[in-house]
Amino acid sequence: MLRLDNVDCYYGAVRVLKGVSLGVGAGEIVGLLGRNGAGKTTVLRTVMGQIKPRAGRIEMDGNELTALAPHDVARLGIAYVPQGRRLFAGLSVEENLRMGLLVRGSGGDTLDRVLGLFPVLTERMRQRAGTLSGGEQQMLATARALCLDPRLLLLDEPSEGLMPTVVATLLDTVAGLKDRGVGVLLVEQKVEAALQIADRIVFIENGAVAGEATPEELDEDPQPLHRYVGIRR
Ligand SMILES: Nc1ncnc2c1ncn2[C@@H]1O[C@H](COP(=O)(O)OP(=O)(O)OP(=O)(O)O)[C@@H](O)[C@H]1O
Ligand SMILES: [Mg+2]
Known part of the structure; x- marks a missing residue:
């Protein structure tokens, strides 16, 4: 591949x-x-x-x-999760994930599937990414990459x-x-x-x-x- x-x-x-x-x-x-x-x-x-x-x-x-x-x-x-994450700190968890969906034109089913993998994020959809804990930020960065359906x-x-x-x-x-x-x-x-x-x-x-x-x-x-x-x- x-x-x-x-x-x-x-x-x-x-x-x-x-x-x-x-x-x-x-x-x-x-x-x-x-x-x-x-x-x-x-x-x-x-x-x-x-x-x-x-x-x-x-x-x-x-x-x-x-x-x-x-x-x-x-x-x-091809989706890339860089070393040290790089989220949009000022945007909410949900907005970060929707950025991922936009790039590939993926739909809500992709978002549901990804959130199923990272349940902790569903509880934080409106929280700003910059205020997540380090572990949550890593999960969000990975989840956002998966929203590309790579x-x-x-x-x-x-x-x-x-x-x-x-x-x-x-x-x-x-x-x-x-x-x-x-x-x-x-x-x-x-x-x-x-x-x-x-x-x-x-x-x-x-x-x-x-x-x-x-x-x-x-x-x-x-x-x-x-x-x-x-x-x-
Ligand atoms: N923007 C840059 N300008 C100049 N040199 C760079 C730049 N980025 C990396 N390097 C150099 O290129 C080499 C490879 O760097 P790279 O970041 O790919 O290593 P790495 O294997 O990912 O290391 P680490 O395990 O520390 O993350 C290193 O010697 C580094 O100093
Ligand atoms: Mg490196």
Whole structure:
């Protein structure tokens, strides 16, 4: 479904992504792991069209994304929940969600389905987003992305700052998207959490893909976890 092929990105003169190739299939959850500054967020921003690659190709179901603006990427069914959320703080919960619905022209049934996944938000529809707790804001950011009815969801550290029980709920919700055929590219610092729901892990080091393994393979041989994210199991 999503395919990056040999993507190079620069911030100014600095080459930050070096020939990155990776793919995400329909209904597949791919965990993107690597140390701070490895380039994980840059991969997601590049898919979204926020950064133009200097070389390589990005395709979604055969449509080339490489030259598209972010709103056109969103229209193709790719939703992005950036690191640190980015809600419209002055707007209500409901208004934030309706923004999501507008972009793709999704209807009220989508909103009902999404609210079913995050019941806490139904109680707060009129509250301003900026006054929600951190965990509620994360849920709202994810819910707003789901209001796009995406075929591919890009999540950048969704569990940051959340209580373990909330993390579990959020990850369950993400895992549940598989049944609808939604693909997920998940950046997550909580490596164990990523291993629980991912079908496949891609390791990125210094802007380059350094390896790939399934969670089962990492159970057998945790060496890549040590090498690329500094974790000993
Ligand atoms: N706007 C920018 N201008 C210049 N350099 C940048 C910019 N954004 C990121 N970088 C640099 O690019 C590299 C990759 O950053 P990126 O944010 O993709 O890393 P990351 O893997 O998401 O890290 P983290 O785990 O800390 O979120 C880092 O060295 C970072 O300092
Ligand atoms: Mg990041």
